[in-house]
Amino acid sequence: MQLIADQQFLDQIQDIRDKVFRITKRILVSQEEAEDATQEVIIKLWNLGHEKRNGFKSIEAYSVTMAKNHCLDRLKSKQAQVLTFDEAIAVPKTVSLQKEIEATDDLNWVTHLINQLPEKERMIIQLREIEHYDFDQIASILEIPEGTVRVYLSRTRKKLRNQFLEIQKHGL
């Protein structure tokens, strides 16, 4: 009986694990850290036990919220490292960036633009544009009002568009 429950968990978890991985990677940026964070989230889910897991309205929403909290805690607890991480992605928009953009393909360039956003905006982009969540789902995951989600999303979309236009003007 336990074995069947375990197998169910593994099947159920596949999609969730991929989602959690994408979201943790968006927040933490580093591939390895995202892998570790994903494993920790999965282990926490596992430790909840079969009964409790099935009691949730949506195990996916619960997992994603857990992933988000885990990542934010991680960023907070490693202030020093967060600093270097911010430095690493905040490349000044100078000639060197222009060269870098030309050297890399479009997708790397989009990754770069998104990764330099503040983490809240990165999360919003991930949840809406990539995972296609409803506004109320995003609101409950991020624990902010729906109106705020829309404001953040609008601001982030405009920001990305303007950055694109600016670079396009300089001839990409």
Place this chain on the structure above:
Amino acid sequence: MDSNKIKLLLTKYLEGSTSLSEEETLRLYFKTTENIPSEWEGYRMFFGYFDLAKTERYPKGRGKQKFGFRPWMAVAAIIAVIFSIQFYSSQHPTLSPDQKEAQLAFMQFKSNMMKVSSHFNKGAEKVAYLDYWNSTTQKLIK
């Protein structure tokens, strides 16, 4: 798709007020329409990136991996055991009783010779002293 409608949707999109299905319309438009106004190229790029980003998966090599037993592993283990026995016995040859006796005799002979040589050295030291005495007496004679 009418580009005026797209323009309207894009305005809504920037305001954060498009629904998921309207965003799907935009996604499809940029994916399937070849000629679009150049100022929209950025949208095409972003939507393309979002599509691709959704396909990213948790790496396969990670996590719990079951260690499967394969028949060739048994064969490899047997071969390894045979070779290690052979190697061991080639490094430590077993001796027959005669050889053991010969080895013992050799060891005794060797220790005897060591004793002899140490006594011989003592003798040599004395001879050296004698030599010194000789040279000093000769100086006196002169």
